[in-house]
Amino acid sequence: MINMQVPVNAPVVTPAAKKYVADAMETGWVSSAGPYIGKFEKAFADYIGVRHAVSVTSGTAALHTALLGLGIGRGDEVIVPDFTMIASVFAVIYTGATPVFVDAEADTYNMDVSLIEKKITKKTRAIMPVHIYGHSVDMDPLLAIAKQHDLKIIEDAAEAHGALYKSAKCGSIGDVGCFSFYGNKIITTGEGGMIVTNDDRIAQKARALKDLAHLPDRRFWHEEIGYNYRMTNLQAACGLGQLESIEEFLAHKRWMTAEYRKRLEKIKGLRLPITKDYAKNVYWMYSVLVTDDFPLSRDGLRAALKNQGVDTRDFFHSSARQPVIQKLYGVKERFPVSEHIAEHGLYLPSGLALTQEQLDYVCDAILSASRS
Ligand SMILES: *Cc1c(COP(=O)(O)O)cnc(C)c1O
Secondary structure, eight states, rough: OOOOBSSSOOOOOOHHHHHHHHHHHTOOOOOSSHHHHHHHHHHHHHHOOSSEEEESHHHHHHHHHHHTTTTOOOTTTEOOOOOOOHHHHHHHHHHHHHHEEOOOOOTOSSSSSSGGGOOOOTTTTEEEOOOOOGGOOOOHHHHHHHHHHHOEEEEOOTTOTTTTTTEEHHHHHHHOOOOOOOTTTTSSBSSSSEEEEOHHHHHHHHHTTTTTEETTEEEEESSSSOOOOOOEEEEEHHHHHTTTTTHHHHHHHHHHHHHHHHHHTTTTTTEEEOTTTTEEEEOEEEEEEEEETSSSSSHHHHHHHHHHHHHOOOOOOOOGGGGHHHHHHHOOOOOOOHHHHHHEEEOOOTTOOOHHHHHHHHHHHHHHHHTT
């Protein structure tokens, strides 16, 4: 077997993205004014099926701004999954609110909705479902809990562009939804993010907050603290071009998933990703759980693949076990499912530029590790 280098992710920059970015450059609209910002926001809102989309500098900034737009701050509690990318948790902390963790489901890796209710206190203001690796959280029971306890819902859809819960796009279901356009996400602007909502007031608030909170009718006059979270016209140009190809990107993820499944399902000791009836999974990353029936540990498999030039990534860590969270809150509770998957999971090369040859090579490398 010839040795290949397979990156865990390589993005695709479409011809349309290149064309629009060149146009933005040539016209001199390089900063946060210019026609592509409005165009990208409009196209993204239409794609998700919401009234408003507000562009920002990152998914983290989107979450922060969305939480502030809901009026969440000091003294409040926000329920978040223990198993998530840490930005979900940090965004809550930026506002002065306290994150309250719930454990994961063993099959989807999403927050276990049945564990939410016992976490609700007088201080709880919101729930943040995170659609992990492109699989929707079970939203109907979560919406029912939110309604009953008068809580807001902020969807972290940073990994779920185009994913569905039943017939609704992820990000369009809660009070507000947040997306990331980091280089490994389904749509990229290099760095970037978007807040989506049907609520006029949240959208208006988010627009003010991302631009230093100038009063609308009195520039350079401020009644509250704002941020500079403005996306540039260059980034928006890239995003608009990318968005035109989203159906192809999602088809690529489906192809990748079918191929990996076909090649890996017979290997004993690997748990492959699943899709619940209520979800249309976009398989942002092809996640694999290495169980005790596999001859190597997760770390052993990662090392064996690395040795063959195949780059993988471990799953996220349990948020509550992170040193910074321990230092701030000293969380005593353990989250057994989250901790288990964090130790046993990795994801395989899943980028939009992944070729058949690379995928075959990755599967051969896993097969040979499974015989070690
Ligand atoms: C990527 C990601 C974010 C953060 O987005 P950035 O654009 O990198 O700031 C937040 N939440 C989840 C679940 C993510 O995967």
